[in-house]
């Protein structure tokens with residue numbers, strides 16, 4: 240069993256059988272469900288795990304404890320990907336006290352159909368758990384991303400237990416500790432995809448808890464998914480700060496296109512080429528072929544979003560409409576939008592998209608909308624496309 244500290248064991252595991260997280264987000268390289276066991280003078284279990292790795296977890300817990308009893312269970316998050324085995328653990332270790340927020344205790348009752356009132360401790364801000372060589376305090380982190388979430392902090396080892404925050408998609412095959420992995424573009428983009436889709440809506444709450452955490456000396460972050468962060472802490476905290484405040488990560492541009500017969504795709508590709516000639520490397524997504532979570536993640540990364548949509552039965556093409564709905568639900572702000580519409584007889588996608596974007600805070604829409612009717616008319620429309628491209632380039636300055 241992997242040791243994180245002399246008296247702190249890793250009990251989690253990675254699942255590679257499920258291909259979607261929360262039934263909607265594609266996972267390409269598995270998913271890690273982390274859990275931790277402290278074997279100090281007192282024993283403490285920090286969270287359980289998902290159903291998919293439940294058996295492994297229970298075995299690891301029994302082996303880790305050996306003949307010792309379990310004194311405390313800390314529940315940072317009641318979502319079943321971390322609490323699936325909680326009911327079993329509560330029954331197996333009847334002496335264990337349960338540290339959980341008041342809101343968490345309510346949710347626990349909803350799932351376990353028992354309140355375990357006499358075993359529950361709601362740690363208030365002055366509450367400290369002294370286990371012998373460790374001293375824990377508890378930090379509420381409401382709506383990061385459920386209401387009952389809390390972090391905990393051990394002041395003796397400067398360890399922050401951060402619930403889902405700083406988690407990512409992907410199993411821990413490449414390395415359990417962050418110093419075994421490279422924070423390359425792919426890793427960061429999977430972290431962003433996890434953050435933006437799952438926590439993205441709750442930026443202000445993330446900002447609040449980051450502010451509280453900034454007062455602490457942190458040497459290691461133990462999240463419920465992804466690697467154990469023992470280095471690169473400044474980098475991941477800086478990324479989280481950007482994402483939580485909806486600041487574009489880079490002054491880049493993405494093109495999202497929705498087309499049935501390919502004419503809008505051709506025009507959008509032409510735009511990508513025009514932008515490249517002007518020195519802007521825009522990423523390109525066919526909304527009919529890309530899972531929404533990747534579009535959302537890229538929207539959190541870039542500054543300018545070019546939306547290309549056909550008019551579809553007088554409306555926005557549904558995959559593009561879905562993308563806009565996602566951005567609206569997540570409360571994405573501080574972006575610039577450019578619109579290319581197509582319509583064979585009465586183009587309306589552009590004005591409908593503008594209507595949707597009107598409710599996006601601190602965002603602006605470049606003028607004019609570029610209208611394509613059926614096929615892109617290279618002979619007569621190249622000038623308009625060039626001007627459209629110049630507007631986009633200027634928005635990135």
Ligand SMILES: Cc1cc2nc3c(=O)[nH]c(=O)nc-3n(C[C@H](O)[C@H](O)[C@H](O)COP(=O)(O)O)c2cc1C
Pocket residue numbers: 497498499500501502503504549550551552553554581582583584585586587612613
């Ligand atoms: C099912 C369907 C409904 C459409 N509805 C409209 C419409 O209401 N108004 C319009 O001007 N064009 C409409 N169009 C035409 C498209 O907006 C677009 O001009 C055409 O699909 C060509 O672009 P594409 O090759 O990128 O798909 C419709 C096309 C399809 C396939």
Ligand SMILES: [Fe+2]
Pocket residue numbers: 316318384385403
């Ligand atoms: Fe969660």
Ligand SMILES: [Fe+2]
Pocket residue numbers: 318320321403463464
């Ligand atoms: Fe989770």
